[in-house]
Amino acid sequence: MTRYLLRRTLHALIALFLATVMVFIGIRALPGDPAIALAGEEALNPEMIEAIRQRYGLDQPPPVQYWRWIGQAVQGDFGRSIRTGLPVSALIVSRIPITIQLTMLSLLVAVTIGMPAGVISAVRRGKPADYLANGFGLAGLSIPNFVLGMALIITLTVDRNWFPSSGYTSFAVDPVDNLMRMVLPAITLGTSMSAIIMRQMRSSMLDALTADYVRTARSKGLSEWSVIGSHALRNSLITVTTVIGLQLAGLLSGAVITEQIFLIPGFGKLLLDSVFQRDYPVLQGVVVIAAVAYVSINLLVDITYSLLNPRIRVSGTGV
Amino acid sequence: MTATGQAADTASTTQTRLQVDDLSVRFHTDDGDICAVDGLSFDLGAREVLALVGESGCGKSVTATAILGLLPDAAEMTSGRIVLDGTDLAGLSRSQLRALRGSKIGMVFQEPMTSLNPVFTVGRQIGEVLTRHLGHRKRQAREVAVELLDRVGIPAPRQRISEYPHQLSGGMRQRVMIAMAIACNPSVLIADEPTTALDVTIQAGILDIMRSLRSDLGTSIILITHDLGVVADIADRVVIMYAGRKIEQAPVEQLFSQPQHPYTMGLLGAVPRPGMAAMMHGADRRLAEIPGRVPVMTAPASDCSFHPRCPRAADRCRSLRPELEGRGHDHRVACFYPGEEGGAQ
Numbered sequence: 001m002t003r004y005l006l007r008r009t010l011h012a013l014i015a016l017f018l019a020t021v022m023v024f025i026g027i028r029a030l031p032g033d034p035a036i037a038l039a040g041e042e043a044l045n046p047e048m049i050e051a052i053r054q055r056y057g058l059d060q061p062p063p064v065q066y067w068r069w070i071g072q073a074v075q076g077d078f079g080r081s082i083r084t085g086l087p088v089s090a091l092i093v094s095r096i097p098i099t100i101q102l103t104m105l106s107l108l109v110a111v112t113i114g115m116p117a118g119v120i121s122a123v124r125r126g127k128p129a130d131y132l133a134n135g136f137g138l139a140g141l142s143i144p145n146f147v148l149g150m151a152l153i154i155t156l157t158v159d160r161n162w163f164p165s166s167g168y169t170s171f172a173v174d175p176v177d178n179l180m181r182m183v184l185p186a187i188t189l190g191t192s193m194s195a196i197i198m199r200q201m202r203s204s205m206l207d208a209l210t211a212d213y214v215r216t217a218r219s220k221g222l223s224e225w226s227v228i229g230s231h232a233l234r235n236s237l238i239t240v241t242t243v244i245g246l247q248l249a250g251l252l253s254g255a256v257i258t259e260q261i262f263l264i265p266g267f268g269k270l271l272l273d274s275v276f277q278r279d280y281p282v283l284q285g286v287v288v289i290a291a292v293a294y295v296s297i298n299l300l301v302d303i304t305y306s307l308l309n310p311r312i313r314v315s316g317t318g319v
Numbered sequence: 320m321t322a323t324g325q326a327a328d329t330a331s332t333t334q335t336r337l338q339v340d341d342l343s344v345r346f347h348t349d350d351g352d353i354c355a356v357d358g359l360s361f362d363l364g365a366r367e368v369l370a371l372v373g374e375s376g377c378g379k380s381v382t383a384t385a386i387l388g389l390l391p392d393a394a395e396m397t398s399g400r401i402v403l404d405g406t407d408l409a410g411l412s413r414s415q416l417r418a419l420r421g422s423k424i425g426m427v428f429q430e431p432m433t434s435l436n437p438v439f440t441v442g443r444q445i446g447e448v449l450t451r452h453l454g455h456r457k458r459q460a461r462e463v464a465v466e467l468l469d470r471v472g473i474p475a476p477r478q479r480i481s482e483y484p485h486q487l488s489g490g491m492r493q494r495v496m497i498a499m500a501i502a503c504n505p506s507v508l509i510a511d512e513p514t515t516a517l518d519v520t521i522q523a524g525i526l527d528i529m530r531s532l533r534s535d536l537g538t539s540i541i542l543i544t545h546d547l548g549v550v551a552d553i554a555d556r557v558v559i560m561y562a563g564r565k566i567e568q569a570p571v572e573q574l575f576s577q578p579q580h581p582y583t584m585g586l587l588g589a590v591p592r593p594g595m596a597a598m599m600h601g602a603d604r605r606l607a608e609i610p611g612r613v614p615v616m617t618a619p620a621s622d623c624s625f626h627p628r629c630p631r632a633a634d635r636c637r638s639l640r641p642e643l644e645g646r647g648h649d650h651r652v653a654c655f656y657p658g659e660e661g662g663a664q
């Protein structure tokens with residue numbers, strides 16, 4: 001197990017290194033000279049641009065630039081925003097909790113709807129409950145996030161005033177208002193994932209329910225509760241957690257759009273704003289942190305997966 | 320005890336423990352129906368070991384799963400009664416049935432590699448039966464599970480108990496299955512090829528366990544096997560199946576010494592001729608190969624399903640179905656030309 005963990009962590013670090021290299025190259029490949037953007041519109045004379053190049057080290061060969069940038073980044077220094085002059089790290093730190101809250105609430109929505117719906121539709125296969133769940137699954141998958149978000153805003157905040165319309169209140173300031181404002185974004189972001197979880201749960205459960213070991217469990221006279229809820233479910237969870245893990249990263253990208261729709265000042269909004277404002281230091285920092293998040297989520301998922309699956313946990317080898 | 324025509328089949332045993340009466344099972348598949356079992360009846364007496372023998376695909380496992388009421392969704396029991404100790408299982412509620420499974424009826428499934436749950440330890444899977452039916456506490460169940468593993472011949476049981484199925488060999492998994500099935504001292508044990516993956520010594524040990532279950536606790540056993548050595552070793556009576564039907568049934572010595580059905584003779588690996596008794600003592604003897612294949616029945620047979628492979632097949636065999644008829648004491652056979660000389664031709 002320890003060896004397995006070490007190996008997975010090493011893989012994660014390598015992935016992260018590659019990600020930072022790609023961010024570095026990618027941002028330099030964007031149209032437009034970063035030095036000009038850094039200088040702002042008024043500074044168009046060559047000397048000034050040259051001065052900026054030197055100040056930001058842009059005159060150095062790229063590997064040196066990368067090394068300097070990464071050296072500062074690991075110390076938490078991503079430079080300052082061009083627009084606001086604030087340290088990028090401080091900006092990111094202030095936005096991350098908001099996005100984490102949104103993602104976690106969405107995950108909660110997705111899991112609490114998706115898992116039971118999947119189990120029920122597998123157990124009641126071919127019955128009305130199954131059709132209902134499948135219909136929901138199809139709808140959840142085919143409605144784009146932004147459409148669902150807009151629909152929720154229009155029907156539940158504009159027409160009916162059940163929820164506060166877009167905007168954000170910090171949890172520390174007013175927890176109730178914060179949660180009320182988070183409900184709709186969380187549903188918006190969580191629905192498609194709940195549909196994915198539900199479909200995965202259903203198909204894994206159907207497999208499990210016809211498996212020989214479930215027949216064995218029944219031959220032992222165990223209650224349906226323990227046959228389904230323990231023998232079959234436990235096996236299905238292995239694939240379902242993998243899918244959740246893969247989708248978690250997807251939630252992050254969904255958060256970008258959802259935050260935009262509901263005007264939530266999270267990480268995703270920071271990312272989009274930095275793109276529109278060509279705020280390179282912010283963009284660069286945000287993308288790196290997103291990569292870190294992505295890689296560590298996948299690592300966590302791997303670990304959970306191996307905890308659930310004794311074939312990996314015990315032998316220390318992948319299947 | 321219920322008195323039906325079938326009771327006559329088991330004149331030798333005083334008490335009928337399990338009675339299977341006119342069992343028919345159909346599979347509904349995309350390519351149409353398959354009659355896996357057709358009008359099968361047999362009795363299992365107290366302390367009796369009944370061997371169910373036949374080539375692959377003749378319906379042995381389907382019969383076993385039907386007795387437990389665990390047929391897959393695609394299967395339908397189109398007729399039949401399963402009577403356990405005088406109680407028709409069809410009349411029981413689901414929870415009453417569950418109370419029987421694992422306690423009064425133990426089942427060893429044929430597939431040792433897939434029949435254990437990969438995510439639970441062996442100890443938990445055995446312990447579950449004990450907590451469910453005997454109300455054991457966790458720790459106590461674990462102790463008993465260790466004893467059971469020891470009993471089925473698994474070395475270092477205390478260590479094995481916390482291992483997962485993938486850490487065990489096929490033979491060990493099979494023994495874990497057996498341990499689970501006998502955990503509550505069932506009065507009926509159905510064992511589907513319980514010794515296939517085992518070497519001869521272990522196999523002998525398992526047969527010893529079955530013998531002692533029978534003598535100490537009066538357990539009745541349905542043993543499904545391809546191994547005539549095992550049949551000779553432990554069975555009291557033998558039911559021979561072909562294409563979902565019972566085609567011969569006899570006490571074991573009788574069957575080996577005077578097989579009546581050409582199929583049985585073929586299985587015993589002999590041309591229809593005297594001297595069969597010698598077969599009985601060939602250790603580890605598998606079923607002999609008979610040229611041709613078991614047909615897949617899409618409808619109940621209207622002829623003798625064995626006729627394409629039968630050296631004695633006559634016109635009658637192709638148009639009429641032979642029914643079971645008595646040939647001596649507790650010996651029944653479904654063939655128009657049975658016995659050494661082909662009956663009264």
Ligand SMILES: Nc1ncnc2c1ncn2[C@@H]1O[C@H](COP(=O)(O)OP(=O)(O)OP(=O)(O)O)[C@@H](O)[C@H]1O
Nearest residue numbers: 346348353355374375376377378379380381382615
């Ligand atoms: N799940 C299934 N779907 C469709 N047909 C099935 C299914 N299971 C069994 N059958 C049919 O039932 C017949 C009897 O199968 P069964 O498993 O009882 O054979 P068996 O006598 O146990 O053979 P073996 O010695 O190989 O275990 C087979 O010929 C097959 O056509």
Ligand code: SF4
Nearest residue numbers: 623626629636654655
């Ligand atoms: S009935 Fe005819 S075909 Fe069938 S086994 Fe007897 S002799 Fe052979």
Ligand SMILES: [Mg+2]
Nearest residue numbers: 379380381429
């Ligand atoms: Mg079988």
